[in-house]
Amino acid sequence: MLALATSSWGSAFIAGNYATQDFSPITVAFFRFFFASLILLPLMWMKGKNRPRPKGKEWVLLALLGLTGIALYNICFFIATKEAPIVKSSLFIASNPVLIILLSALFLKEKITSRNLIGLALALTGAAVIITEGKFLSVIRTGFEPIDLVLLIAVICWALYSVLGKVALQTFSSLVSTTYAVVFGTVMLFPFAMMDVTWPQVTNASMLTWGSILHMSIIVSVASFIMYYQGIKIIGAAKASIFINLMPLSAVILAVILLGEPLLPVHIIGAVLVLTGVTVGTRAKKKKMNRDKNEVPIELKKSN
Template sequence: MKKKQWLIYGMLIFATATWGSAFIAGKIAVQDFEPATVAFLRFLGASVLLFPLMWLTEKNRIRPTLKDYSLFAVLGLTGIALYNICFFIATKHAPVIKSSLFIASNPVLIVLLSGIFLKETITKNHIIGMVTALIGVTFIITDGHILSLVEIGFETIDFVLLGAVICWALYSVVGKVVLKKFSSVESTTYAVAFGTLFLLPFALVETTWKDVQHADISTWIAIAHMSIFVTVVAFIMYYYGIKEIGAAKASIFINVMPVSAVLMATIFLNETFTLAHGIGAAFVLSGVYIGTNTKIFKKKISTFKRAI
């Protein structure tokens, strides 16, 4: 049982670390296409892969009802269409210091919504883990100068980022409901299909065939990466993690994403990895460990009682 739990944690770390690469791929892709078009092409490619995968792996599929399709539509609208439009707008226009911080705040809202709507228990470990991880993320983003957040203040793009956070929180919570009936592959496939349909009108309005023809090869590689790894592989792993350990606990792993983004920026964009990045990464990983190990504080308390 414990071995399976650590396997799930490993899958969640891989999934959220892979999402960090979307920052790099997104920056490349938005040089040739507008945000909604990048999102549409990403999920169109993912749909082409997901449907055959679902047909091959899910032989005993349950036929979705009208209510089920409405839930899939909500998933597609929130976690696929709206979230990714906001994400790619932020990738194109927002400073990393702000976009990363807003996205890192996702777990806080997910835990709160899970407690309100799904009646999931919010434990002391969840809270301590989230706070510890959020401190680490803030340290990474500000390069150790946390007070700089106060100096920068808020801009219009911040509301776009806030919309992304709300959309992802709703996606995670509704996803937990859907997973009671459908597998992670089915849930991801239907959500991506609806999201792609919602994104199509935006792509048709903002993109011409000439834009498609003149797009650089690096743009297509970036979109392919987001379709295959960031979407298909990572989404299925994340959904499976939600099903096995709950939305609140799985959401803590989202803090791995900015750490991954920093490391990849260092490798692929030649950005400097500072001491603050290392300290922040340690806080993030510690927060994930605390938030997912429900017995850690109980053990310490019992040890202390025996000592006195």
């Protein structure tokens, strides 16, 4: 279940590439989360009847979730799927978990261990190898491409979304937090999408485009979300997070098979560095377990 959920996130890179053939990145982002909102809102009402109501600054927090993780991140995400090779963008975004650790330390005062620092160094080195394709000196002479800045903004936005999400989860469930974030993000994207798209574009868009958007709405944004958090309840967040490493792997495989993108040796080297860094930086040290078979694991206690 967890493997299917996280692998489907990789398919969003391919679906985004197809969808941006007919629509702009802003329009694709809007339609993706508009349809997701239509599913998440009734789901939240049915599942969270006793949920706490947002008040005061909590509305600001939820709005920031929508701004960083839904609006800004997805605009950058779909620009990248349109303009950058998917192999490059998916592997670069894979360095995200380690940046989340760094921001959590800065803003949430979470402790950074030597393992986190080693993972951060490996992941950032891998990201640099992917971006420059190993040509560090030529990049220094000519400068980075604009799409590299877009990818960097995407990574920063998702890391901020994750850190803000940790704060929101102290009060709201994951379903409630995500639903509010999606709704706020959709509202923020709406005026820009309406200025950007015309009715003939909507009616003339191909079935492949609409199918890609619905895939991202239903499978990537809703179904995989439910499966992922169900997995967290069963085995705990620490173990479940390891499955996120399947996202760039599935994206690269699909890009090579479906889009015919080249997989260069330098991409493989960078991917190994990124995935190793993420695994090292996010994996907690093993703790001594009580041999009593009747004891409930710590992770399950937290999820319950």
